[in-house]
Amino acid sequence: MADTVTLTFTAFAPGKGALVVYCDESLKFGTSVMKALAPAGDLVARAAKAERFTGKSGSSLELIVPAGLGVTRLIVIGVGKTSALTEKDFLKLGGIAMGKLPITAAEAAIFAELPGASVKPDRAAELMLGAKLRSYAFNRYKTKRKDGEDRAAHRKIAVAVADVAAAKKAFAAREAIAQGVLIARDLVNEPANILYPEEFARRTLALKKQGVAVEVLDVKAMTKLGMGALLGVGQGSARDSRLVVMRWNGGKKNDAPVAFLGKGVCFDTGGISIKPASGMEDMKGDMAGAACVVGLMHALAGRKARVNAVGVIGLVENMPDGNAQRPGDIVTSMSGQTIEIINTDAEGRLVLADVLWYAAKRFKPKFMVDLATLTGAIIVALGHEHAGLFANDDKLADRLTKSGLDTGELVWRMPLTPEYDKMIDSKFADVKNSGSGRWAGAITAAQFLLRFVADKTPWAHLDIAGAGFDSRQTDINKSWGSGWGVRLLDRLVADHYEN
Ligand code: BES
Ligand code: MN
Ligand code: ZN
Numbered sequence: 001m002a003d004t005v006t007l008t009f010t011a012f013a014p015g016k017g018a019l020v021v022y023c024d025e026s027l028k029f030g031t032s033v034m035k036a037l038a039p040a041g042d043l044v045a046r047a048a049k050a051e052r053f054t055g056k057s058g059s060s061l062e063l064i065v066p067a068g069l070g071v072t073r074l075i076v077i078g079v080g081k082t083s084a085l086t087e088k089d090f091l092k093l094g095g096i097a098m099g100k101l102p103i104t105a106a107e108a109a110i111f112a113e114l115p116g117a118s119v120k121p122d123r124a125a126e127l128m129l130g131a132k133l134r135s136y137a138f139n140r141y142k143t144k145r146k147d148g149e150d151r152a153a154h155r156k157i158a159v160a161v162a163d164v165a166a167a168k169k170a171f172a173a174r175e176a177i178a179q180g181v182l183i184a185r186d187l188v189n190e191p192a193n194i195l196y197p198e199e200f201a202r203r204t205l206a207l208k209k210q211g212v213a214v215e216v217l218d219v220k221a222m223t224k225l226g227m228g229a230l231l232g233v234g235q236g237s238a239r240d241s242r243l244v245v246m247r248w249n250g251g252k253k254n255d256a257p258v259a260f261l262g263k264g265v266c267f268d269t270g271g272i273s274i275k276p277a278s279g280m281e282d283m284k285g286d287m288a289g290a291a292c293v294v295g296l297m298h299a300l301a302g303r304k305a306r307v308n309a310v311g312v313i314g315l316v317e318n319m320p321d322g323n324a325q326r327p328g329d330i331v332t333s334m335s336g337q338t339i340e341i342i343n344t345d346a347e348g349r350l351v352l353a354d355v356l357w358y359a360a361k362r363f364k365p366k367f368m369v370d371l372a373t374l375t376g377a378i379i380v381a382l383g384h385e386h387a388g389l390f391a392n393d394d395k396l397a398d399r400l401t402k403s404g405l406d407t408g409e410l411v412w413r414m415p416l417t418p419e420y421d422k423m424i425d426s427k428f429a430d431v432k433n434s435g436s437g438r439w440a441g442a443i444t445a446a447q448f449l450l451r452f453v454a455d456k457t458p459w460a461h462l463d464i465a466g467a468g469f470d471s472r473q474t475d476i477n478k479s480w481g482s483g484w485g486v487r488l489l490d491r492l493v494a495d496h497y498e499n
Contacts, residue, residue, distance in 0.1 A: 003153050005135040007128060009167045010109070010158040012036070017107030017156075019071040020097040022114055023055045024082045030113030032160070040068040044076065056080055060100060075100045082114050088408055090123040094130025095475035098157070106152035111160045112167075124161045125170035131159065132178045133476040133483075138189040176302025177490050181483035184288075184295030188469050188481025192267035192284040196239040197315035200266060200287065204244050204294055204313075210301035217243040227354040229333040233347040234316035236271060236324025243355070246297045246311035250304055251499060257308035258497050259365035260297075260489060261355050263348045263372035264290030264315040271318045271344030272326055285481060286348070288468025289371035290315060292485035299490045306498040312359045314351040318344070330429045334358060335452055340429035348374045349445050350433055353452040360454035366497070367396050367458035370449065371468075371485050377441030378414075378463040384472040386412035387484070388463035390446035392453065396460050399496055400488070406495075408474075409488035411462060414443060421447045 012032035021033045027048055029037065037044055043066055048054070053061040057080030066074045077096055079085060097110045110131065112124045119127075135157075145151065161167040187195065187203070195203075201216045208214055219240050222231055227243070234241035247257070265286040269275060275283070290313035297311045325331070329341045331350070335357040339350065352370055359368055378388040386404075389411040391397035397413050404411040420443045426432035431451055435444035446461050453459045467484040477483070 003137070003139065003151060003155070005155045005157060007132055007135065007157050007159060009128065009164045009171070010160050011164060012111060012113070012160045013109065014069065014071055015107055015109045015158065016070055016072070017109070018073040018075065018101055018105040019069070020075045020077060020100060020108065020110040022077050022079050022093065022111070024115050025055045025078065025080050027055050028115035030111070030115050032113050033111050036111070037069070040066050043067060044074070053078070062100070072105065073102070079114065082116055087123055087126050088406065090126040091130040091408070092475045094127035095134040098131040098134035099475060101157070103151040106154060107156050109158045109160050113160070113162070118162045121163060121166035121170035124159065124167040125174050128159050128167070128171050129174045129178055130476045131157065133181060134478065136182055136185060136479055138186065138479055138481070173303040177299045177487060179302055180295035180299030180486045180490070183298050184291040184483035184486050185479045185481040187291035187294060188285050188288045188483070189479065190284070192317070196266050196317055197234070197242040197264070198240060200264060200290070200315050201242040201244050204246060207246055207294070207297055207301065210298065211248070212297055212301045213247040215245040217245070225358065226332065226334045227358070228331040229339055229350040230314050230316060230354040232325045232329065232331040232341070233271070233318055233350050236321035237317035237319040239266070239317045242315040244313050244315065246294070248297055248301045248305070248309045250300070250306050251308040255308050255499070256366045257310045257363055258493065259310045259312065259359045259363055259368035260293045261352065261359055261368055261370040262290035262293035262311070262313040263287070263351055263370070263374065264313045265348055265351065266315060266317045268318045268345070268347065269320060271347060272320050272324050273344040274320055275345060282470060285469035286373050287315070288373050288464060288481065288484070291481070292371050292468070292483070292489070295483055295486040296489050299486055300493065305493055307493050309493065310359065310363050310365065312355050314355040316351055318347045333452065335454065337431060337451065338429040340426040340432040342432045342434045346434040346445070348372050349448045352449055356449060356452045356459070357454055360457040364455070365457060367393065367460070369400070369460045369462065369489065371462045371464050373465045373468045374463045375442045375445045375465055377438070379466040381414070381442060382412055382466060384466045386410045387467045388442050389413045389460060390416055390463070391460040392416065392450060392456070393458035393460070396458050399492055400460055403488050403491040403495065407487045407491050409484055411488070414446070416443070416446060416450060420444055421450070424448050
């Protein structure tokens, strides 16, 4: 259903719909909130007492049609100690507020106010970002409402702030980031019958409107480049493979770009080494890495980031078929290295082998970061709390770790050593695409990628199998496709690579 949510900044006015306000741990409110609640007398204090609500962080109190107020519902959200709040907390507070609003409320106001000092524009903007990310729902394919469900088709939500102009200004860049995240989520949520490589590539063309140069390479072009690893994965599919190169030049003319690469397996059946049926539908999300790169390019271009950035994504579908590649096959990658296919389900690394080589050779980037829903093993190791981080460069790894802490998109560094590398030596070719046992599966996958990093380019690999979809539900994300990584990498660029 095409339900819409509009979020705008306004001055403090409670409106006639739902009202969300914040209080600290001693039930104190900001001045505009006090003014808005004054007509209700001691109603809120009495309700709080009856509910034993004290304003602890994470707690809330709800009053339906509170007497004296013109609103349909009052929601009070506790923030705990206000002096301890960081920018990241405001993101969360926006998400929580959005989550507390009933889907029936066509109109609502969220007062971005706390007792004490006024909420700075950056923090109000962060709150807005949280609300916006939380408000996302993928319901493109729902043609009916649930029985008895009376959701508002259009929801108008106002975030009330002290200085509307300043908040809008602070939100401008975040608006682009929000768009990037939502675009990534949409791509991940789309089913594979709709979003196959060619269609995925077509959707990246929207970036042109933002000033991003987009090139789409077809099978013929990739064959010419010698991308035998990527093409081998796609050869069993009725859908042709694609490679998309996106370039945003917001930096100095001759400044080397930063590069972001994504695994875009539009559907992963496992190929001839076919996966079990249970849960296989999730493999429509095996392009979450590529989706993140596209979302990130939208974010960077949308906020006119002062950086030269390239995005490269390898788009394929991994299917079993008469023409599919077999275990035992040997393919030649663009790097010239030959690869023995042990397991056709270890396909993501094959796609990335050619993408990595191509990106390093063509663009000579300052660094490259790839994102891939690469291994189930990384979920065994880290669950859904952290994405796996592998890197050949400590500075890049440390920066990514820090950006993770700042954005809440957490990464945890894993090892790369020659001992793990040995595990992918092949009897017949230069390298094989899977280790012999299942031990250290996420690490051997990363070691494989490292063999295709040309010219010692600083490189980091993010294994997002646990983060890209069906991940941890948070206050700012209730979507299956999470859009994970857009905020992390945008922050990495903003903090270290803009001039
Ligand atoms: N796309 C999968 C990894 C995956 C699993 C992502 C679960 C998200 C959730 C990947 O292509 C794969 O199949 N990896 C294999 C590698 C193995 C065959 C060496 C795996 O993890 O089992
Ligand atoms: Mn696979
Ligand atoms: Zn896969």
